[in-house]
Amino acid sequence: MRKIKVRDLALCALFAALSAIFSQISIPIGPVPINLTHLSIFVAAGLLGAKLGTLSQLVFVLLGIVGLPVFSSFSGGISVLLGPTGGFIAGYIACAYAAGFTIERFGHKLFPALLAMVLGLAATYALGLGWFIYSTGSSLAAALPLCVLPFLPGDAAKIILSAILVGRLRPVLRRDNP
Numbered sequence: 001m002r003k004i005k006v007r008d009l010a011l012c013a014l015f016a017a018l019s020a021i022f023s024q025i026s027i028p029i030g031p032v033p034i035n036l037t038h039l040s041i042f043v044a045a046g047l048l049g050a051k052l053g054t055l056s057q058l059v060f061v062l063l064g065i066v067g068l069p070v071f072s073s074f075s076g077g078i079s080v081l082l083g084p085t086g087g088f089i090a091g092y093i094a095c096a097y098a099a100g101f102t103i104e105r106f107g108h109k110l111f112p113a114l115l116a117m118v119l120g121l122a123a124t125y126a127l128g129l130g131w132f133i134y135s136t137g138s139s140l141a142a143a144l145p146l147c148v149l150p151f152l153p154g155d156a157a158k159i160i161l162s163a164i165l166v167g168r169l170r171p172v173l174r175r176d177n178p
Helices: 006-025 035-066 079-081 086-106 110-136 140-147 149-174
Strands: none
Touching: 006 110, 035 079, 035 086, 035 149, 079 086, 079 110, 079 140, 110 140, 110 149, 140 149
């Protein structure tokens, strides 16, 4: 079993903090706000990989569960995770793993990174939409225009920006890590 280096833990903490900050940059448009959290998740997955990218988002979610106001609109607590948007928050962990795993397997070049991030986003949407439908009693037809469709253009932009950032930042991080 490989030990986690202090540098890796610091990067996990950094991306957990970035997720907390980016979740506050939001536009409340309905039950699910538009925010920038996926930007930090995608970059964490691309730079840290599946294991550490997932750990960074697990830390973010656990901080919110214990009550720190890290979720959108400075909210926190288990009630947020159990509320209608909780599946999307839990989906951040799955997103980091799916995107990080795929990038590790298929490479950090632009096209594989874009596809990996789309796969990660699909994991977030699947968990989020499923939990939203379950917790609100909505139908899929009612939930899609509330929870998915308004977010697709912004999420596409976040994926493109994240893939470019990973391409630019990865060589910088690797220089300091023999």
